[in-house]
Amino acid sequence: MVLSEANKQEIHHVADLIKSKTAVLGADALARLFEIHPQTKTYFPAFTGYDATNAQVIAHGTKVFDAVVNAAGHLDDLPHHLEKLAKKHGTELLVDPHNFVLFSDIIVTTLAIHLPTLTPATHTAVDKFLEEIAHQLSSKYR
Numbered sequence: 001m002v003l004s005e006a007n008k009q010e011i012h013h014v015a016d017l018i019k020s021k022t023a024v025l026g027a028d029a030l031a032r033l034f035e036i037h038p039q040t041k042t043y044f045p046a047f048t049g050y051d052a053t054n055a056q057v058i059a060h061g062t063k064v065f066d067a068v069v070n071a072a073g074h075l076d077d078l079p080h081h082l083e084k085l086a087k088k089h090g091t092e093l094l095v096d097p098h099n100f101v102l103f104s105d106i107i108v109t110t111l112a113i114h115l116p117t118l119t120p121a122t123h124t125a126v127d128k129f130l131e132e133i134a135h136q137l138s139s140k141y142r
Contacts (some may be wrong), residue, residue: 003128008075010125015072017115026061027052029103029110037102043095068107071133082136090140097138104130110130 005012018025031052041047047056067085074081074136089095107128112118118126 003009003075003125003132006104007125007128011072011075011123011129014111014115014122014126015069016117018065019069021114022065023058023062025064025110025114026063026065027054028061029107030057030061030064032110033106036106037099038084040099043093043099052133064099064103068130068133072129075129078132078136079139082133083140086137086140089137097134097141101131101132101138104134 017117030073031050031054034050041050044056044060048054050057052058071078071081079141104127107130108123108131112123
């Protein structure tokens with residue numbers, strides 16, 4: 001992944017902005033994923049609902065956004081930092097790797113809605129970052 005110093009600064013800035021809002025943002029993003037790409041619901045058969053007010057959606061969305069915020073602190077070593085998650089998704093959960101790309105797009109949309117100061121430069125940096133996360137999470141699929 002090629003992130004410039006400016007990209008890294010933008011990613012750290014966004015992580016700082018969202019770290020106190022991971023429940024709201026995560027639930028919104030996950031609910032949008034389920035609505036726009038309903039096939040993704042198949043990985044969550046135990047969920048009792050798929051909207052942003054559902055406790056299971058909130059919990060999982062929070063977990064995802066917390067992981068994204070945490071990954072922002074490991075930009076220089078994402079492959080190592082995400083290795084356990086990649087193994088879990090690639091060998092245990094068997095999530096179609098394309099879903100990481102879909103979710104990355106939804107996350108950027110969610111950030112644009114909730115962060116009115118999201119500039120094109122910030123959008124670009126976050127997009128590159130999420131693309132790398134998606135790549136790393138897909139890396140243990142064989």
